[in-house]
Amino acid sequence: MKLARIPVAALVLVIGMIAARAEAAPTMAFGYLVNRSHDANYDYLETLFPNSFANALRNIFYVTIIKPGQIDRELGKDGLSLEKQYRPHELMELTERISADYFIYGDFDILPNDRISIRLNVYGRGLNRVFTFSNVGAMEKEIFKLVDRITLIMVDFLGKNNFFMSGIVPRGSKIGIFTNLQGADLNRLYCAFLNAGYGVASMQVNYIDNNLTADMIESFKCIEAAGTSYRRVSNPQAVRFLHGTWTGERYYEEITYTREAYRIYDAGYTAARSAVLNGLVARHAIDMVMVIGFNASRTRAWVRCLDIKNNDLIWMQSNIRGGLPGICSAILARMGTELTRK
Amino acid sequence: MRTITTSTIIICSALFIATSCGTAGPVKYLARPIPVNSGIAVIVDSPNKVKNVIMARFLQRGFTVKAINASDFYSINDVFDIRDFKKVSYIGQDENFLSLEKTYNNLFKMHYYNYEANKAEVLADMRNKWNVQYLILIDVKGVGGAWGRAIDLRTNDIVWIENFSIGGSAEKLVDRMIDSMTGKR
Numbered sequence: 001m002k003l004a005r006i007p008v009a010a011l012v013l014v015i016g017m018i019a020a021r022a023e024a025a026p027t028m029a030f031g032y033l034v035n036r037s038h039d040a041n042y043d044y045l046e047t048l049f050p051n052s053f054a055n056a057l058r059n060i061f062y063v064t065i066i067k068p069g070q071i072d073r074e075l076g077k078d079g080l081s082l083e084k085q086y087r088p089h090e091l092m093e094l095t096e097r098i099s100a101d102y103f104i105y106g107d108f109d110i111l112p113n114d115r116i117s118i119r120l121n122v123y124g125r126g127l128n129r130v131f132t133f134s135n136v137g138a139m140e141k142e143i144f145k146l147v148d149r150i151t152l153i154m155v156d157f158l159g160k161n162n163f164f165m166s167g168i169v170p171r172g173s174k175i176g177i178f179t180n181l182q183g184a185d186l187n188r189l190y191c192a193f194l195n196a197g198y199g200v201a202s203m204q205v206n207y208i209d210n211n212l213t214a215d216m217i218e219s220f221k222c223i224e225a226a227g228t229s230y231r232r233v234s235n236p237q238a239v240r241f242l243h244g245t246w247t248g249e250r251y252y253e254e255i256t257y258t259r260e261a262y263r264i265y266d267a268g269y270t271a272a273r274s275a276v277l278n279g280l281v282a283r284h285a286i287d288m289v290m291v292i293g294f295n296a297s298r299t300r301a302w303v304r305c306l307d308i309k310n311n312d313l314i315w316m317q318s319n320i321r322g323g324l325p326g327i328c329s330a331i332l333a334r335m336g337t338e339l340t341r342k
Numbered sequence: 343m344r345t346i347t348t349s350t351i352i353i354c355s356a357l358f359i360a361t362s363c364g365t366a367g368p369v370k371y372l373a374r375p376i377p378v379n380s381g382i383a384v385i386v387d388s389p390n391k392v393k394n395v396i397m398a399r400f401l402q403r404g405f406t407v408k409a410i411n412a413s414d415f416y417s418i419n420d421v422f423d424i425r426d427f428k429k430v431s432y433i434g435q436d437e438n439f440l441s442l443e444k445t446y447n448n449l450f451k452m453h454y455y456n457y458e459a460n461k462a463e464v465l466a467d468m469r470n471k472w473n474v475q476y477l478i479l480i481d482v483k484g485v486g487g488a489w490g491r492a493i494d495l496r497t498n499d500i501v502w503i504e505n506f507s508i509g510g511s512a513e514k515l516v517d518r519m520i521d522s523m524t525g526k527r
Contacts, residue, residue: 178454183481184489184505187369191503194371202493202500203458206465208387208479212454219447220454234444258442265448276452276459283462284498 026158029066029098030054031105032084033118042110046084049108049118049147056151061158066100074098088123088130089235095125104154114139118150122157123233131157133164133228162302162318166228169288169305169315169335174199176286180217180294182210185324189292192328196336201284217293223304224273227312230304234266281308288314292331294324301327305335369489369505375525376492376501378403381473383410386480392512396480399516403524408474462498469495476501478523482515490519 030050035042047068054065066074072082075097086094086105095103106120119134133153137146156163169175175198181189186205193200204210222232241259243252264272280286291304299322305315320330376382382405386396400407468474477493492502502523506515521527 176458184369184487187489187491187503187505190491190500191369191371194373194500194503200500202498203461205491205500205503206461206477206479206493208385208481216450219450222444222447232444232447234442239442261449262442262445265452266442266445269448272448272452276455279459280455283459283466 025062025064026101027064027066027099028054028057028102028104029071029095029100030068031071031082031086031103032068033105033120034084034107036107037110039110042108045108050104052144052147053104053120053151053154056147057154060151061155063158066098071098088231088233089237091123091130091233092125092128092235095123101125102158110139111136116143116146118146120150120154122154128233129222129230130233131164131230133166160319162316164228164313165315165317165334165339166312167307167314168338169198169290171197171336172199173287174201174285175288175290176201176203176280176284177290177292178204178212178217178220179292180210180212180214181292181298181324183208185298186210188324189328192325192332196332201286203284214294214296217291220291220293220304221302223291223306223313223316224269225306225311225313227310229313230316236267277308294327298324298327301331303331369503370522371500371503372522372525373499373501376476376523378405378524380475381406381408382476382478383408383468383472383474384478384480385410386482388482392482395512396482396516399513399520400478403517403520408468408472410468410472410474465493465495465498480516480519482512488515488519490523492523 030053032046033049035046050068054067057063058065068082075081078097091103095101101124103123103125104120105123106118108116108118111117115136116139117134117136119132122131123129124131135146135150135153137143137149153164175193177190177193177200179186179189190200190205222230224231239262241255241262243255247255277289280289287308289306289308292301293303294301301320302318303315303320304313306312307314315335317334320327322330382400384397384400384407386393388396397407465477468477474495477495479491479493480489482488488506490502490504490506491500493499494501504519504522506518518527
């Protein structure tokens with residue numbers, strides 16, 4: 001009888017540990033913000049900014065913060081130091097080493113008329129993705145307002161809805177929609193956009209079936225762009241295309257094909273993407289590409305919106321809930337309403 | 343004749359049941375009425391006998407129906423099954439898989455975008471070579487109910503969309519669709 005209690009106690013303990021882990025605050029580490037202005041007078045901002053972001057974030061978000069100085073000391077134990085710049089694929093190892101869920105780094109530049117541009121990269125270790133965005137403000141008058149604004153953008157992104165929006169989608173814009181809906185459901189989505197005054201390109205809608213499933217549309221979640229982007233990180237040093245006389249002809253063909261695909265769609269993805277998007281725009285004259293992914297039961301959706309002209313991810317949001325009509329209404333209301341953030 | 347009637351009744355009953363389970367309100371968009379004497383291509387994924395009923399209604403209502411079938415349209419899977427790439431990525435070393443996931447996702451995405459561009463070229467050919475002005479897509483057996491769409495191939499604009507939740511014969515359903523797209527209803 002006593003023996004039977006031991007597994008129960010262990011189970012309670014394990015459940016307690018899991019619950020505690022689920023509620024644990026995410027750990028966010030801040031790297032330097034590199035001074036791109038070539039004016040050493042602004043070098044002090046390289047640490048002032050990350051420390052300010054860290055403090056501001058801690059004040060409004062349930063999070064454990066690691067500042068640049070702390071990271072440097074931690075890395076120093078292994079004879080390393082915090083670098084000013086990292087290549088994206090180096091971040092997995094760095095975040096593991098300092099036990100951080102997120103690593104935030106970036107740069108700033110001084111613009112004409114006493115303005116400053118800050119670009120931040122938020123690397124999430126769990127998904128191995130980087131969210132990059134920038135914001136501009138007046139150097140002297142609103143430097144702390146700029147810090148608050150950027151902090152709020154981070155809070156929105158790190159929230160359960162992964163929300164980011166840099167501008168509305170003006171009515172009258174022509175949108176190329178990619179979604180995993182089909183048939184009557186696809187009609188409902190298109191109709192909602194058209195009746196709301198948006199132009200919708202006749203893509204996907206020009207065929208009876210849509211072979212994109214809820215799983216397959218997940219491939220569209222990451223959007224790389226020149227401005228704001230949400231990228232998956234890959235490690236070029238981990239990719240191996242080993243072959244030799246021992247591999248055989250079939251294996252050699254496969255590995256050659258894989259290597260070529262890797263060359264085009266990872267290493268040279270920017271060029272491949274531009275060529276394909278240019279072809280799409282030439283045939284459909286679209287202003288925006290919008291990806292709207294639904295779960296299999298059509299009760300939850302996520303959105304990505306790419307501004308083609310400015311090559312910029314202008315909106316992303318997850319966890320939009322409701323039935324299909326409700327989700328359509330929520331998307332249209334959001335995309336046409338300016339954020340009131342100052 | 344009896345077979346045609348039976349299949350149309352089955353299809354219409356199925357769509358009545360399906361749509362009566364739906365939750366949505368009316369879905370209709372008409373940018374501009376489609377003139378009845380237009381050259382059209384009707385794409386409908388149904389048994390041939392039902393297809394005949396549908397085509398006949400369009401012809402009787404005065405449209406110039408071009409001989410283009412749903413099977414003339416290729417699907418992305420016919421051209422290149424890019425899902426095969428995922429299998430290839432498994433064949434490589436284990437450590438490759440995570441690194442190649444970005445490649446796979448980008449490859450899939452770009453081929454999907456490309457597929458849309460290629461479809462636009464096929465549709466331009468339909469317009470230029472066979473004088474098809476409107477592409478009309480109809481489904482009378484979908485789980486979500488019957489639906490129709492029309493695209494003006496001169497501008498690539500969507501000009502008509504509607505979902506239908508009516509019972510009755512296929513002829514009546516197609517008449518309702520024609521009335522809707524021509525602006526009579």
